[in-house]
Amino acid sequence: MGEAERGESAPRIRIPFWCSNGHETRPSFASDAQIPETWDCPRCGFPAGKDRDNPPDPPRTEPYKTHLAYVRERRSDADGEAILAEALAKLRGEI
The missing domain is CATH 2.20.28.270 (RNA polymerase-binding protein A)
Structure with a gap:
């Protein structure tokens, strides 16, 4: 054609x-x-x-971030300790 x-x-x-x-x-x-x-x-x-x-x-490309990296950006170490303590208390049947 x-x-x-x-x-x-x-x-x-x-x-x-x-x-x-x-x-x-x-x-x-x-x-x-x-x-x-x-x-x-x-x-x-x-x-x-x-x-x-x-x-x-x-x-500009941002490096890959894991879910944990995003959580660490939003939460302080004190917040993380409080959440962990609450979760462990639930598992132990204290709550």
Whole structure:
């Protein structure tokens, strides 16, 4: 199936984008399309911008936290001791 069967293709433009690692990406867009501010770099996955000298900062990823780490953020050691004492008292039948 050639261009004759599909009709003419829309006029295209190639826009350069650069990521913080210096990778250049040139996706093609229809000439009347709205050009996005950022584009994902296909090499490293970081966001890329149109300004070569000031590319977007890479996203900050938080390290994986366990359930216990989240509990420790919400509770103090004194709270933990009180909850533990209450749970042990229930198991011993004191409550």
